[in-house]
Amino acid sequence: MLFPTLFVLLLSGQTFAADLSAFKAFGEKAGLVKVVDDLMINLLADKRTKPFFEKADQVRIKEKLVEQFCVELEGPCTYTGQTMKRSHKGHDINTAHFYALVEALQLAMAKNEIPERAQNKLLAKLAPMHKDIVNK
Amino acid sequence: MKNLRILSCLFFCATVWHANAVETSGKLLLTGGVTQIEGAGGGGLTPWAFIGGYGTRDQVGASAYYTNVVISDYHLESTGALIGVYDRVEFSFARLTFDTQKIGALLGLGEDYKIKQYVYGLKVKIFGDGVLDQSSWVPQVAIGAQYKKNQEGDVVRSVGADDDAGIDYYVSATKIFLAQSLLVNTTLRRTKANQLGILGFGGDQEASHTFQFEGSLGYLLNRQLAVGVEHRLKPDNLKVAEEKDWSDIFIAWAPTKNLSLTAAYTVLGNIVLRDDQSGFYTSLQLGF
Numbered sequence: 015m016l017f018p019t020l021f022v023l024l025l026s027g028q029t030f031a032a033d034l035s036a037f038k039a040f041g042e043k044a045g046l047v048k049v050v051d052d053l054m055i056n057l058l059a060d061k062r063t064k065p066f067f068e069k070a071d072q073v074r075i076k077e078k079l080v081e082q083f084c085v086e087l088e089g090p091c092t093y094t095g096q097t098m099k100r101s102h103k104g105h106d107i108n109t110a111h112f113y114a115l116v117e118a119l120q121l122a123m124a125k126n127e128i129p130e131r132a133q134n135k136l137l138a139k140l141a142p143m144h145k146d147i148v149n150k
Numbered sequence: 151m152k153n154l155r156i157l158s159c160l161f162f163c164a165t166v167w168h169a170n171a172v173e174t175s176g177k178l179l180l181t182g183g184v185t186q187i188e189g190a191g192g193g194g195l196t197p198w199a200f201i202g203g204y205g206t207r208d209q210v211g212a213s214a215y216y217t218n219v220v221i222s223d224y225h226l227e228s229t230g231a232l233i234g235v236y237d238r239v240e241f242s243f244a245r246l247t248f249d250t251q252k253i254g255a256l257l258g259l260g261e262d263y264k265i266k267q268y269v270y271g272l273k274v275k276i277f278g279d280g281v282l283d284q285s286s287w288v289p290q291v292a293i294g295a296q297y298k299k300n301q302e303g304d305v306v307r308s309v310g311a312d313d314d315a316g317i318d319y320y321v322s323a324t325k326i327f328l329a330q331s332l333l334v335n336t337t338l339r340r341t342k343a344n345q346l347g348i349l350g351f352g353g354d355q356e357a358s359h360t361f362q363f364e365g366s367l368g369y370l371l372n373r374q375l376a377v378g379v380e381h382r383l384k385p386d387n388l389k390v391a392e393e394k395d396w397s398d399i400f401i402a403w404a405p406t407k408n409l410s411l412t413a414a415y416t417v418l419g420n421i422v423l424r425d426d427q428s429g430f431y432t433s434l435q436l437g438f
């Protein structure tokens with residue numbers, strides 16, 4: 015009986031209790047706003063990513079990114095933006111652009127002193143999105 | 151001399167490409183790996199499925215390295231270069247120099263007698279993306295071959311080796327588990343090389359190829375720094391010289407994509423007449 019019990023415990027732990035530790039490590043929503051502000055500054059400073067963002071609606075993108083990161087970190091938010099496939103369609107984004115954005119995010123997280131484990135948790139959630147974002 | 155030309159072309163031809171190419175160095179820090187002792191992109195002792203250099207699937211990357219292993223009674227240097235093409239194929243060249251130091255005299259070769267070996271490597275990524283595919287368990291998998299040519303045929307035959315040249319074949323599976331900040335690599339190698347080939351290939355105890363397992367486990371402290379351990383099983387083909395498994399504990403630091411430094415404490419066991427060989431491994435790598 016021990017094994018089924020453990021199994022159920024494990025499952026329920028995963029399904030019912032959101033693990034808020036990573037969200038908290040980011041300083042909740044206010045912390046995410048700061049990280050995303052710095053992310054956009056970095057994206058505009060990097061010649062690989064600047065062309066994509068300089069003419070885009072930066073305020074909207076930042077707002078959607080905060081929502082999205084919050085959701086990925088299991089925080090109490092709802093994502094109201096478009097799908098990744100839809101919003102990046104036609105932008106000719108290659109793998110190097112994708113990694114450039116990851117780097118910009120890593121630098122923004124480091125600047126805000128987000129713990130490494132929490133950083134990597136978010137990156138692990140974002141990385142698979144390359145399938146919908148990279149289209150060149 | 152010919153080999154030096156290959157070495158310098160590998161690196162400088164790629165550098166010219168670099169200067170002309172629009173974009174390079176797309177990958178993330180440390181995922182270009184360091185270079186293992188036989189010249190392939192990987193950890194220190196074992197190849198990884200990652201293609202060396204920082205080129206993405208639209209780019210070409212390259213690196214050159216110098217590795218110095220100072221152990222109790224011997225000194226091993228390895229220097230070489232590699233090119234990674236479109237994050238798919240890796241060509242590498244390495245030159246190993248094994249200094250027998252005082253043991254050279256005991257073996258009748260003369261003190262500081264050096265055994266040289268060249269390694270020509272090819273690696274092809276088969277499937278998977280060990281960095282980006284974080285939503286599945288599937289690792290990145292690559293197959294590779296290393297053609298090794300020892301320059302001291304007479305010496306290696308005199309210790310009982312069959313041959314002065316051989317080919318290692320390997321398959322590597324590598325994955326970063328980002329949420330856990332872990333890197334895991336396993337490699338299965340088919341080889342008959344004695345001590346990497348420094349003591350030739352095959353021998354009076356075991357003449358044919360055997361399968362050997364190699365593994366690396368790394369913890370990513372931050373995007374520039376990783377620590378970890380490696381273990382590499384070895385064949386034991388020669389009667390006169392028992393061969394032991396190798397292992398190390400390492401720290402790798404990549405302050406930029408153009409430079410990385412690795413330091414390790416390595417335990418290599420018995421190497422010809424001398425037990426318990428251990429010491430320090432340091433490696434410097436330049437690339438893009």
Ligand code: HEM
Pocket residue numbers: 062063066067070071074075078079082094095096097101102105107111112113115140141143144147
């Ligand atoms: C994991 C990586 C990425 C994530 C999570 C992400 C997320 C987002 C989000 C949430 C939006 C707003 C969607 C909306 O307006 O409803 C957006 C828009 C946009 N993203 Fe990304 N993105 C990523 C990678 C990239 C990359 C690599 C580039 C190019 C270098 C890029 C360029 C853009 C552009 C130009 C827009 C604005 C699109 C438009 O308004 O037409 N994104 N992204």
